[in-house]
Amino acid sequence: MGSHRLIRLLSSVLVISLGLTTLVGLSTAEGTPPADFAAFVLSLVMVIAAVAVFVGVINLLAVHLGRVRRAERGWPYSLLAVIVALGVIALRIADRAELWSGDLEGEQLSERAFEAVQVSLESALAGLVLFFLVYAAYRLMRRRVTVWSLVFTGALLLALIGWIPLDGAEVLADARAWFIRVTVGGGARGILIGVGLGTVAAGVRVLTGQDRSIRG
Amino acid sequence: MINDAGLVWAVVAVTFAAMVAGRFIVRRFRTHWRPIPAYQILPTLAADAVESAKRVHFSLGSSAIGETSTLAALVSAEVVYRLAERLAISRQLPLITLSHPVTLPLAQDTLRRAYLYRRTLDYYRSSASAWYPPGTAFAVGAASLSADIDADSNILLGRFGPELAFLGESALRHNQALIAHSDLLEGQAIAFAQAGEVLLGEELYAGPAYLGGTALERGSVLAQDVLRWLVILGIVLAALQTI
Numbered sequence: 001m002g003s004h005r006l007i008r009l010l011s012s013v014l015v016i017s018l019g020l021t022t023l024v025g026l027s028t029a030e031g032t033p034p035a036d037f038a039a040f041v042l043s044l045v046m047v048i049a050a051v052a053v054f055v056g057v058i059n060l061l062a063v064h065l066g067r068v069r070r071a072e073r074g075w076p077y078s079l080l081a082v083i084v085a086l087g088v089i090a091l092r093i094a095d096r097a098e099l100w101s102g103d104l105e106g107e108q109l110s111e112r113a114f115e116a117v118q119v120s121l122e123s124a125l126a127g128l129v130l131f132f133l134v135y136a137a138y139r140l141m142r143r144r145v146t147v148w149s150l151v152f153t154g155a156l157l158l159a160l161i162g163w164i165p166l167d168g169a170e171v172l173a174d175a176r177a178w179f180i181r182v183t184v185g186g187g188a189r190g191i192l193i194g195v196g197l198g199t200v201a202a203g204v205r206v207l208t209g210q211d212r213s214i215r216g
Numbered sequence: 217m218i219n220d221a222g223l224v225w226a227v228v229a230v231t232f233a234a235m236v237a238g239r240f241i242v243r244r245f246r247t248h249w250r251p252i253p254a255y256q257i258l259p260t261l262a263a264d265a266v267e268s269a270k271r272v273h274f275s276l277g278s279s280a281i282g283e284t285s286t287l288a289a290l291v292s293a294e295v296v297y298r299l300a301e302r303l304a305i306s307r308q309l310p311l312i313t314l315s316h317p318v319t320l321p322l323a324q325d326t327l328r329r330a331y332l333y334r335r336t337l338d339y340y341r342s343s344a345s346a347w348y349p350p351g352t353a354f355a356v357g358a359a360s361l362s363a364d365i366d367a368d369s370n371i372l373l374g375r376f377g378p379e380l381a382f383l384g385e386s387a388l389r390h391n392q393a394l395i396a397h398s399d400l401l402e403g404q405a406i407a408f409a410q411a412g413e414v415l416l417g418e419e420l421y422a423g424p425a426y427l428g429g430t431a432l433e434r435g436s437v438l439a440q441d442v443l444r445w446l447v448i449l450g451i452v453l454a455a456l457q458t459i
Binding site: 023026027028045046048049052053054055056057059060062063066067072073074077081118121122125126128129132133135136137139140152188190191192193194195197198199200201202203204205206207208210211212 | 321366384421443
């Protein structure tokens with residue numbers, strides 16, 4: 001337990017000192033030592049993020065290979081995920097090594113595969129979000145009819161109907177525009193201010209070493 | 217570089233002072249908290265999962281250490297820890313999905329600490345935290361994994377965009393409980409419509425205090441309220457000046 005306490009102490013000291021010096025660095029003029037240090041810390045974070053993508057891919061392969069090995073429910077999909085991931089990595093390596101010849105010479109097949117499969121699939125799925133939302137509003141009303149669920153459904157209907165370019169229904173379009181500018185704008189700012197205040201309170205907790213997640 | 221450095225330091229100082237004062241108040245006086253239904257249900261969901269030997273799916277979305285969602289990631293991980301502590305008596309490991317690889321070590325460490333605390337580290341596996349590429353791929357992958365493990369409930373905390381709709385829809389189709397939050401407006405709107413209980417905006421940051429937090433964590437909720445009233449006062453005064 002002694003070593004555990006030492007790790008906790010060290011991680012707290014590290015977080016507090018790095019947090020405060022970065023904050024000081026960001027508050028001072030560019031070119032000063034604290035500002036340079038803050039820039040260094042932030043660039044270090046960028047490098048870690050880049051390396052972490054590699055760790056993420058390893059994790060994805062490990063999780064799905066584990067599911068295949070244990071023959072868990074849905075394991076064929078996991079096998080497919082592993083094969084596709086390895087295939088895309090192989091394509092990318094081949095692209096970088098410029099292995100393609102003939103008609104494919106100079107082509108970036110990994111980018112083509114990404115656009116053909118990933119982008120089109122994502123676009124198709126994004127189109128479903130609207131239907132999910134409308135269905136969710138219906139389910140919300142069926143589950144519990146409260147003032148707030150009525151407001152939500154009313155707002156959704158106004159936003160959808162007001163968007164339709166119907167002749168003679170300009171009043172609905174105007175109502176929608178007013179609604180989005182005034183009511184939605186106000187509500188959105190309220191939520192964002194709340195998130196900001198919560199972030200500040202949690203940030204001060206971290207800066208003072210009181211957040212348990214950073215204590216190791 | 218921060219433009220209003222003085223203002224930033226003033227906000228930090230006021231928050232710190234309010235937090236220390238809040239800590240003193242919650243220690244000395246009996247304080248009453250506004251009930252947040254999601255935090256009342258979460259411990260029950262954890263207990264149900266243990267009793268029924270089922271797994272719980274937590275998701276941190278695209279919350280990322282080193283980006284603007286750093287604190288959302290840290291607080292979400294802390295809420296996950298408080299619940300994982302309760303789940304760690306079971307062999308059924310919770311699943312944590314996320315789409316930012318930097319958050320992966322945080323998720324793994326959160327679970328490891330919970331199992332270490334319960335002295336059941338033998339049950340822990342690092343593969344209980346799963347990364348998926350961001351966007352729709354994450355939502356579809358996490359939703360299918362949650363369905364495959366027959367999760368008892370889905371608890372989505374942190375940063376989610378419209379992809380939350382897929383996770384929510386899948387949870388509802390598989391009769392899994394859904395509690396959701398997002399610090400993005402799109403995700404928050406979808407969470408409101410789909411989730412059984414929703415955490416709105418800053419309610420996430422009060423999570424550690426509501427789930428058996430320390431005096432300082434409870435004090436920070438009071439600090440949040442002080443800041444809120446200061447902002448309201450500022451807005452009202454600014455509005456009055458323009459009249």
